[in-house]
Amino acid sequence: MPKWTMVQAINNALAIELERNPDVLVFGEDVGQNGGVFRVTDGLQERFGEARVFDTPLAESAIVGTALGMAIYGLRPVAEIQFAPFTYPCFNQIATQVTRMRYRSCGVYTAPLVIRAPCGGGVRPPEMHSDSVEALFMHVQGIKVVMPSTPYDAKGLLHAAIDDPDPVLFLEHMKLYRSFRQDVPEDRYTLPLGQAHVVKPGREVTVIAYAAMVNVALAAAQQVEQASGASVEVIDLRSIAPLDEETIATSVGKTGRAVVVHEAPRTGGVAAEIIAVINDQCLYSLLKPVERVTGPDTPFPMPKLEDTFIPTPERVARAIYRVLEP
C-alpha cells in the first residue's frame, strides 16, 4: 500500500473520479497546467484534458454559480476555491443558491456538487488566507461540511462527497497537506459523511476535535495519560455538518467530561453547537462544565502571532486537567 500525503491522497481520489465518471469536471483558479497552488490537481489536466480539468477566470461567485448550473444539468462538478476565506465572495451563491436548489424546486433540480478549498492556519501565508469558515457554512441549511484530518480519511470522504446527491463543502487543512504520510489504498473506497470517528477510545474524558486539531488533541491526550494515568477518548468529527450527535452523546454520556477544540474563534463556533448538543442529550451525565479550547474572537493573526492563536497540545492538556478535577 502506498504511503501518501493528504495532497497525494486527494489527487488520487480526483483522478479515480475523473476516470470512472465522464460527468465529473474539475475546475478553479490555477488547477489546470499548474496543478493547483498546492499541487492537489497536479497532472490531472494532462491526463484528462482541458475539457475536464480547467482554469477559470478569477471569480469565485462565478466558479460556484456555474458549478451549480452544471450540476442542475446533470454533471458532477468539483470546483476549487483557492483558499477557504475566498468563499466569502461566493457566500451568496452557496447560501442562497447551491444549498437551496433542491428545496426551491421541490426536488426537480438538485445540486450534487463539491466545493474544495484549502483551509486553516499554521502555514504562515499572507493575511486573509487562514480564516476558518466552517461555522458559517454549518449554519447554512442544505450543505454538508467535511474536514478530514488524515490522508486516508481525505480520500474516502472525498469519494463520498462526489457521490453525494447534495452539495458538499470539502475543507482541506493546509497544515495537513504534507505534514505526514499514511498508508492509503489505491482503490476507491468511501467513508460515510456525517459520521465521526473515535480515533482513540478512553473512559474518563472526551476530547472532540477536527482537521488539524485532531493531532493536537491526540498529543494532549498522550501527555495527560502519561502524566496522570487518566483515560482520554478523542473524537475526530470528520464532518462538521451534519454533526454526528450520536457519537458525541454516546461518548460524553460515558465519560461525563468533555473538551471541544477548534482553531476557529470561539463565539458562535462549532464548539458552541457541540456543547448545546451535550446539554440536550447528556446533561445529567456531566460531571463538570464542558471546556472549549479555541482561537480568540479576533481576526486570524499575522504570521508571527499564529502560534499563539492556534490551540496547542499544552492548552488542550490544561483544559483536560480542569475538567478532570473532582
Next chain:
Amino acid sequence: MPDNPIYQILTPAGDVIGDVPDLADETLVGLYRWMVMARIFSDRMVALQRQGRMGTFAPLNGQEATCVAMAAPLEEKDWLLGSYRESFPYIVKGVPLLSQMKHWGGHLPVDYPYEARCIPFQIVLATQVLHAVGIAMAIKYKKEKQVVMVGCGDGATSEGDFNEALNFAGVFKPPVIFLVQNNGWAISVPRKIQTAVEYIAQRGAGFGVPSRIVDGNDVLAVYQAVTEAADRAKAGEGATLIEAITYRLGAHTTADDPTKYQPPAELDAWRQRDPITRYRKFLMDRTLLTDAQDEQLHDDVNAEFQAALDLYEALPPPNPAHQFDYTYAELPPQLQRQREEFLELGSWR
C-alpha cells in the same frame, strides 16, 4: 453606434419598417395570444393580491412583447432562467399557470415540470445569470444542441454576478443568450444610475460577447433577435447579449407605490408605446385578426386563467412536511427528529 442602434420591425404606431420574420400565420397570432394572456395574467394577479387571494406579485405590464418573445422561439429542450419579472416567459416556455400561481401564492411544492427546463424564478438578483452560463457550459461539454436563455433586469446588470457571467461566457463561449429587460427602473432607481454607458448592451464588448439592442416593445424584433442569437449559439458561436428596451407601466411589485418616484409624463409617454396595441394593428393590417376574433381570444384567455385559478384556490393547504422534505436527499438524523417533533405537535414545543 449607428444613428438608431435600436432594432425595430414595427414602429410604435404598428407600421412595418423591417423584415417581418417568416412565421406561419398561426404563430404570428399565437404571439398575440400570449401577449394578451400576459396582460390578463398580470392584471388579474394584481387584483387577486389586492383581495388577499394571492401573495406579493411583480406585474409585467408594458413588457409583454419581450416577455413573450424571449421564450417563444425556444424549443422544449432549451432552457430558460429568469427573475420574478420573467414569470410569464416561464409560462410561455411550458410552466403551467397553476405552478406560477402556486409560486406567487407561496405554496409548496412549487412543482415546475422538469420538461419546461425553467429554474424557479429568481429573487436574488443576477445569481441566475451564472447558473445559465453553467448549464450552457454543461451543454457544450456534452456536445448537445440546446441553448440557454436567461433574463434579468437593468438593475441586475450592476451586480457582480451579471458581470462575472458575461466574462465566463466570453471566455468559454457556451450557448447562452443574456436578455436584459431594461424597463427603466430598479424599484425606484432609474436606469441612468445603474451605469454610465448609454446602452447596457455596450457592456458586452468589454467581455467579448456580441450584443444588440432591440425595441423591447416590438414583439417581432425581439423574436427575430432571439432567434438569431439561438442560431448562433447552436452553431457553436457562443453567447449573445440582448438589451430589450421597454418600460415598466405597473408598480415594481404589489408592495410598491411608484407615484413616489415615477414622473407621470414619462409614464404617459410610454403608455403610448403599448406593445399590444402596436402588434394588434400589425395583425389587423395583415387581416390576421378581426375585432370579433380579438374579443373571442380575450374570452378564451380569461377562461384559461380562471380555470387555473379555480384549481389553485381548491388546493389543500401545503403539507408542513414539505418544509423538511426537500432540504436534503436524505434527512440527517437531527433534521429527522425536528421533522417528527414539528409534525407531531403541529408547531414547536
